[in-house]
Amino acid sequence: MGADLTTLLGGRRLPAVGEPDVLRLSSGPDAVPRARRYVTERLTGPRLSAYVDDVELAVAELVTNAVLHGAPPLSLRLTPQDDLVRIEVADGSRQTPVRGRVDVAAMTGRGLALVDALTVRWGVDAVDDGKVVWAEVGSGDATVLPTDLDGDIEALLSAWSDDGPTEPRVNVHLGDVATDLLLEAKAHVDSVVREFALAASGASSGSSAAVPRRLAELIETVENRFAEARQSIKRQALAAAARGDRRTDLTLTLPTSAADDAEAYLAGLNEADAYARASRLLTLESPPQHRAFRQWYISALAGQLRAAGEHRTPPPLETFEEHLLKAFGEQATARANLERIAGLQGVTAALAGTTTVLDVATVVIDKGVRALGAVGGGLLLRDRSGRLTVPSSVGYDTAMIARLLNDPEQDELPAPTAVRTGEAVWVESPQDRNERFPALAESEPKIAALCAVPLQVRGATVGALRFSFADSRLFDEYEQRFVFGLADQTAQAIDRALLYEAERRARENAEDLAARLIRLQQVATELGRAGTVDEVAEVVVSHAAEVVGSGLATVSLLVDP
Numbered sequence: 001m002g003a004d005l006t007t008l009l010g011g012r013r014l015p016a017v018g019e020p021d022v023l024r025l026s027s028g029p030d031a032v033p034r035a036r037r038y039v040t041e042r043l044t045g046p047r048l049s050a051y052v053d054d055v056e057l058a059v060a061e062l063v064t065n066a067v068l069h070g071a072p073p074l075s076l077r078l079t080p081q082d083d084l085v086r087i088e089v090a091d092g093s094r095q096t097p098v099r100g101r102v103d104v105a106a107m108t109g110r111g112l113a114l115v116d117a118l119t120v121r122w123g124v125d126a127v128d129d130g131k132v133v134w135a136e137v138g139s140g141d142a143t144v145l146p147t148d149l150d151g152d153i154e155a156l157l158s159a160w161s162d163d164g165p166t167e168p169r170v171n172v173h174l175g176d177v178a179t180d181l182l183l184e185a186k187a188h189v190d191s192v193v194r195e196f197a198l199a200a201s202g203a204s205s206g207s208s209a210a211v212p213r214r215l216a217e218l219i220e221t222v223e224n225r226f227a228e229a230r231q232s233i234k235r236q237a238l239a240a241a242a243r244g245d246r247r248t249d250l251t252l253t254l255p256t257s258a259a260d261d262a263e264a265y266l267a268g269l270n271e272a273d274a275y276a277r278a279s280r281l282l283t284l285e286s287p288p289q290h291r292a293f294r295q296w297y298i299s300a301l302a303g304q305l306r307a308a309g310e311h312r313t314p315p316p317l318e319t320f321e322e323h324l325l326k327a328f329g330e331q332a333t334a335r336a337n338l339e340r341i342a343g344l345q346g347v348t349a350a351l352a353g354t355t356t357v358l359d360v361a362t363v364v365i366d367k368g369v370r371a372l373g374a375v376g377g378g379l380l381l382r383d384r385s386g387r388l389t390v391p392s393s394v395g396y397d398t399a400m401i402a403r404l405l406n407d408p409e410q411d412e413l414p415a416p417t418a419v420r421t422g423e424a425v426w427v428e429s430p431q432d433r434n435e436r437f438p439a440l441a442e443s444e445p446k447i448a449a450l451c452a453v454p455l456q457v458r459g460a461t462v463g464a465l466r467f468s469f470a471d472s473r474l475f476d477e478y479e480q481r482f483v484f485g486l487a488d489q490t491a492q493a494i495d496r497a498l499l500y501e502a503e504r505r506a507r508e509n510a511e512d513l514a515a516r517l518i519r520l521q522q523v524a525t526e527l528g529r530a531g532t533v534d535e536v537a538e539v540v541v542s543h544a545a546e547v548v549g550s551g552l553a554t555v556s557l558l559v560d561p
Contacts, residue, residue, distance in 0.1 A: 025074040027067055035063045035076050042078045043085065051085050054137045058118045062089040062133055068194050069095065071130065071224075084120060084138025092130040095227050167255040170308040174250040174297055177320050182237035182248055185290040189222075189230065191283045192272050196222055215275070218268050226265035229254055229301065252301065256309030259302040266298045296323040333478070340482040343371035347486060351493040355500045357381065360493040361392030364465070368486050369394045372479075374467040375447070379490065380404060380415050381455075381463035388416065388463070395468070403443055404466075413437060414452040418464040424484070425452040429472040449473035453483050455491040457498075465490060519543060533557065 023038045025031040039056045043049060059076065066074050070091030079086040115122055115135055122135035196218070229252050240248035269286065276285040286294075300317055307314035318326075350363045361379040369377040376395030380388045390401050404415060414425040414437060427433045427440075427450045434441050444450075449469040454461045465487050475483075526539045537555040545553035 021077060021079075023076040025063065025066075025076060027072050027074060031067050031074060032060050032063050035059050038076060039078065043080065048080055048085065051137050054118045055085050055087065058115050058135050058137055059087055059089070061115050062087065062135065065089075065133070066091040069093070081138075084136045087135045087137065088132050089134075090127065090130060090132040094126065094131055095231060167257060169253050169255050170305055172252050172254070172301055172304045174252065174300055174317065175319050176247040176249045177293065177297075179237055179240045179246055179248045181289060181293060182233060182250075183241060185286075185293050186230070186234045186237065188283070188286055188290055189269065192269070192281070193222060195281055195283050196272075218271055218275075221264050221268035222272060225261040225268070226258065229258065229262065230265075233297075250297070254301070254305060256305045259305040259309070262298045262302045262305075266294060269294060292324060292327055293320065295327075296320050337478045340371060340478065343367060344482065344485050344489065347489050351489060354493055355497060357494055357497045357501070358391050360490060360497050364486065364490045364493070365392045365394050368465065368467060368483075371482070371486075372467055373469070375470045376400075376468040378404065378415075378466050379463065380419065380466065381494070382419060382461070388419070400444070413439065414450055415464045415466045418452040418454045418466075419461055422454050422456070422461045424454065424480075425450075426475045426480070427451070428474055444468065446470060449475075451475060451483060453487040455487055455494065457491050457495045462491070462494065519547065 021042075023035065025034060036056050036059065039059050040052060043052045043055060055078070059078075063074070063076060066089050071093040073090075073092055075090045077088040077090075079088070119135040119137050120139075122133070125132040125134060232252055233250060236250060237248050270291075272281065272283075273285045273291070275281050276283055296318070297320075304314045304317070347364060347367050350367065351360060354360045354363060361381075365377045365379055368374070374395070376393070378390050378393035378396055378401070380390055383389055388405050390396075390404055393401060396404075403413070414427060417423075418425050427436065430441075430448050433447070433450075440447065440450075447468045448471050450467060452464050452466045455463045455465065465483070467483070523539060523543050526543075527536060530536045530539055537557075541553040541555050544550075
């Protein structure tokens with residue numbers, strides 16, 4: 001489209017604002033009621049009163065748009081003509097309006113469609129300090145104007161170029177994105193902007209509570225910074241939807257300074273989501289796919305714009321699908337780590353009730369095997385002679401356990417090695433297994449990976465945890481941390497269980513000693529009353545039989561012949 005701005009806007013130029021018939025409006029909630037009253041006051045008489053309802057409704061929509069999306073100062077002018085009424089709503093923003101796709105779930109996007117239905121024609125004029133959106137209500141055939149609202153934004157923007165030198169602009173081709181996602185994401189942001197604008201205008205007029213300073217800064221960022229790029233994406237998505245394109249090929253043309261605005265805008269939306277999660281907004285928190293989209297395109301834009309501003313080669317652009325795959329992988333890792341943390345918390349809770357080493361081993365191995373997805377696991381402990389015992393295992397047969405019980409000072413297997421050296425052993429593949437522990441190739445041919453982590457109690461290695469896996473496994477930092485955490489929990493629980501067992505043995509020994517002392521006192525008392533050898537023998541035999549649990553006891557005496 002090669003027409004100049006005058007042709008684009010139907011050949012109409014606006015008279016200067018400031019004449020007596022222009023209504024000055026604030027950005028507060030009283031702007032629309034004042035504008036509607038102004039319509040009824042201006043349109044009197046039989047001929048004009050026929051247009052009052054349509055004009056009043058169109059004015060309400062245009063003024064609302066100016067309040068929500070424009071900038072002060074705002075004004076309204078009505079000009080009755082022969083067979084129509086011309087409406088002119090001016091504001092201080094040069095950002096052109098965009099007719100959105102009507103969506104029952106959206107809080108915005110219906111106003112311009114309604115204006116389009118009510119008016120004969122409408123359009124946008126650029127003025128020195130902003131823009132004027134005009135519309136004509138009356139009789140006559142509707143004229144379809146080839147403006148940005150019908151998809152050709154570049155011609156209109158070029159006609160709106162500011163006078164004087166401008167900052168160099170950079171073309172950034174982001175690639176194609178699902179059209180529905182773009183429209184949904186932009187509709188959600190429009191809802192946030194609408195709520196912020198209403199909050200700010202209500203506070204400025206005194207009709208609602210004052211907006212906290214931090215929220216006021218956030219409103220300013222989300223409403224005004226990066227608005228050009230936001231509107232450009234919206235226009236491209238709407239044009240693609242009108243053509244029936246399921247995907248929109250995004251290209252943005254922005255000044256290099258927009259990189260800072262982009263990142264401030266992203267931070268503002270993320271903070272707005274925090275307000276939404278805290279129920280401080282009516283608008284709901286952004287869905288995950290919307291957050292992923294804006295993180296992707298804003299990061300890509302900022303990187304390209306900064307590279308252009310610094311005259312260096314821009315970084316390679318990542319497609320949205322590549323970004324999603326990476327984000328999915330990061331989320332899967334985060335979810336796995338959360339599950340491991342929950343697993344450790346479950347182990348902690350279960351170990352709180354254990355008082356024996358066997359109980360500790362059973363809890364740790366059962367939960368450890370399940371949390372790691374292992375095919376087998378065992379807890380090995382050193383006894384006083386230095387040999388290993390296996391108080392609990394899962395997935396290991398008798399032959400396997402027998403091999404684990406070999407002398408740890410001589411057997412070159414992962415668990416004994418961990419016990420002997422005090423260092424963790426990580427075997428990640430069959431090749432690694434065959435090179436480091438060739439005996440395992442024969443004894444555990446189906447095991448592709450394993451780990452053995454020492455158990456440290458008060459600075460001494462008392463045993464090891466061992467887990468086996470059917471497939472090769474890269475033990476990343478988080479998985480190693482989980483196994484080490486499990487080993488620490490196990491060592492502490494074993495130390496506590498050993499203390500419990502020592503306390504029980506001491507108590508049992510004390511009780512046994514006390515019982516023996518009491519019996520000795522009984523024996524001494526009864527012997528003191530015995531007057532014959534037979535009576536002495538009876539006392540000794542009866543008590544001795546009771547102590548040793550025997551039903552038969554005798555006393556033999558040596559007598560002189």
